Amino acid sequence: MVRPIKLIKRWLNRLQSSLKLPWVKVPQSFIQSQDQTLPAALTQKLAASIQNLPVPTVQIEQVAKELEQAIQRWQEYDNMLNVLVVLTEPVQPTDELLIAVFDQISQEHANFKQLHVERLDHWSERPNDHTIIKETVADAIAEIVKAATAADTAKLLVVPSLERYFLRCVDGLEAIEAIRQAIVDHPDCFWLVGCNRWAWHYLDKVCYLSAYLESSFELPGMSALELRHWLTPLDQVAELAPFPPSQQSQTDGSSQDSSSQDGSPQPGSDKSLEDLLGWRSSDEELFFRSIEQSANGVAPIAAASWLHSLRHKLVDPAAENAPQHPDGSETLGEVKRGKVLLPDIPSLEADRRFLLYAILLHGSLSSHHLAFSLAEPEGKVQAELQSLQRQNLIERKPYGWAVNPAYFPSLKRDLKRNNFLLG
Numbered sequence: 374m375v376r377p378i379k380l381i382k383r384w385l386n387r388l389q390s391s392l393k394l395p396w397v398k399v400p401q402s403f404i405q406s407q408d409q410t411l412p413a414a415l416t417q418k419l420a421a422s423i424q425n426l427p428v429p430t431v432q433i434e435q436v437a438k439e440l441e442q443a444i445q446r447w448q449e450y451d452n453m454l455n456v457l458v459v460l461t462e463p464v465q466p467t468d469e470l471l472i473a474v475f476d477q478i479s480q481e482h483a484n485f486k487q488l489h490v491e492r493l494d495h496w497s498e499r500p501n502d503h504t505i506i507k508e509t510v511a512d513a514i515a516e517i518v519k520a521a522t523a524a525d526t527a528k529l530l531v532v533p534s535l536e537r538y539f540l541r542c543v544d545g546l547e548a549i550e551a552i553r554q555a556i557v558d559h560p561d562c563f564w565l566v567g568c569n570r571w572a573w574h575y576l577d578k579v580c581y582l583s584a585y586l587e588s589s590f591e592l593p594g595m596s597a598l599e600l601r602h603w604l605t606p607l608d609q610v611a612e613l614a615p616f617p618p619s620q621q622s623q624t625d626g627s628s629q630d631s632s633s634q635d636g637s638p639q640p641g642s643d644k645s646l647e648d649l650l651g652w653r654s655s656d657e658e659l660f661f662r663s664i665e666q667s668a669n670g671v672a673p674i675a676a677a678s679w680l681h682s683l684r685h686k687l688v689d690p691a692a693e694n695a696p697q698h699p700d701g702s703e704t705l706g707e708v709k710r711g712k713v714l715l716p717d718i719p720s721l722e723a724d725r726r727f728l729l730y731a732i733l734l735h736g737s738l739s740s741h742h743l744a745f746s747l748a749e750p751e752g753k754v755q756a757e758l759q760s761l762q763r764q765n766l767i768e769r770k771p772y773g774w775a776v777n778p779a780y781f782p783s784l785k786r787d788l789k790r791n792n793f794l795l796g
Contacts, residue, residue: 409685411708415611416680422610423676428473429595429603432672436474439590440565444488444529447563456556456564458535458589460573463733463796464673464778465592467567468533475531488529488563491517493552496537498772499742503540507547510538514555518562528562536572536736541746549576553585569736570796578794594670597661598651603672604664604679611683611708616657663713667782677715677779684711717783719764728757729766729776729784730793737773 411419436459443457461467475490493513500506517530532538538548556564566586568576577583595603608615652658664682668674687706721729731746732738740758744751758774761767766784767774776784789795 411683411685428470429672431599433473433477437478444563454588455560456586458566458586460570460589460591462671463569463571464781471533471567488527490529492531499537507551510548510551518559530562530564532566535566535568549580557585571734574796597665600675601661613708616654619654667713667715673778678713682711682713684709715779718780732774732776737775739773
């Protein structure tokens with residue numbers, strides 16, 4: 374027996390479908406969804422702005438503090454470790470971070486002026502012929518060590534990105550072993566090494582790195598308040614309206630942030646007076662705490678979370694003073710903050726899973742190196758890369774292919790379920 378309420382619903386549906394009002398012109402903004410994804414041009418503009426964001430000040434301070442303490446122990450006590458390894462997630466390169474650290478410590482820390490800082494290399498990517506990496510590294514180490522022996526000042530040697538020196542293939546670990554041995558053989562030099570955690574875990578399994586390079590520092594995740602300060606300059610690019618004030622604004626919100634302690638800026642940071650006041654509204658606090666949770670405090674993932682939360686709200690063209698394009702052909706909208714939710718990866722075949730894992734393990738890879746590492750024809754690998762790029766899972770960078778940070782959390786879960794060796 375059909376329930377009366379179902380009969381009523383059916384009758385209403387028939388009435389709605391049969392009702393025709395040709396004299397009523399429905400605004401296009403009402404026909405379409407009020408909250409849509411951002412236009413492609415604006416998305417590209419914001420993505421470029423994210424790439425140009427400076428390294429977060431709080432991360433520079435954290436690494437600089439660890440480095441200063443490690444070097445002080447090395448200079449004051451015999452048989453102290455002469456290395457500090459900075460570990461990050463695979464989607465957060467260490468190169469720019471370490472460069473920013475050197476810029477700061479050379480200006481603000483007097484005891485570092487007695488150290489001569491030198492990079493092991495100035496590569497932006499792996500040499501196309503990976504077999505020359507060991508020879509190149511050996512020559513660079515020999516030259517640097519020779520100069521350090523003759524100089525009056527101690528040497529601080531920088532390995533910006535350790536994963537750049539290996540390729541997972543036959544004989545692909547020789548340069549890593551050369552660096553490891555040089556650190557052990559030359560305790561009169563201090564080594565600062567950057568590496569992503571997955572690569573470090575892999576290299577430790579095959580080269581026993583942690584037994585030789587015992588001192589490591591895992592870069593902490595950023596707090597919600599720290600992410601707000603870092604990402605807020607993007608609001609101007611997106612033309613986002615400020616968060617509406619609330620009764621809870623300018624309270625003890627900063628003290629509630631367990632990761633930022635009292636919410637005050639670290640010495641030497643560039644936080645404005647406005648940032649000293651903590652959260653400016655409850656909506657703002659909720660928004661950035663959601664970003665912190667979705668990204669686990671990892672800066673590139675947090676930036677991707679911020680971008681994916683934005684929606685393009687269409688404006689009713691019949692409304693008074695509705696903005697229009699210069700040619701009057703299209704109604705403009707305004708950018709609004711929406712729900713913070715990162716996308717999930719699509720279902721992956723085994724081949725693509727191995728390809729994505731190889732990219733993350735190495736931080737980034739060219740199609741040539743990917744094909745060599747996977748022992749696959751380069752044409753096939755290139756076709757897979759193009760397909761993954763169309764799905765936005767990977768991005769083409771000047772130094773090679775990299776995984777889109779927005780998909781890293783869900784990809785990490787997928788690889789873990791399939792028993793990949795992660796960091």
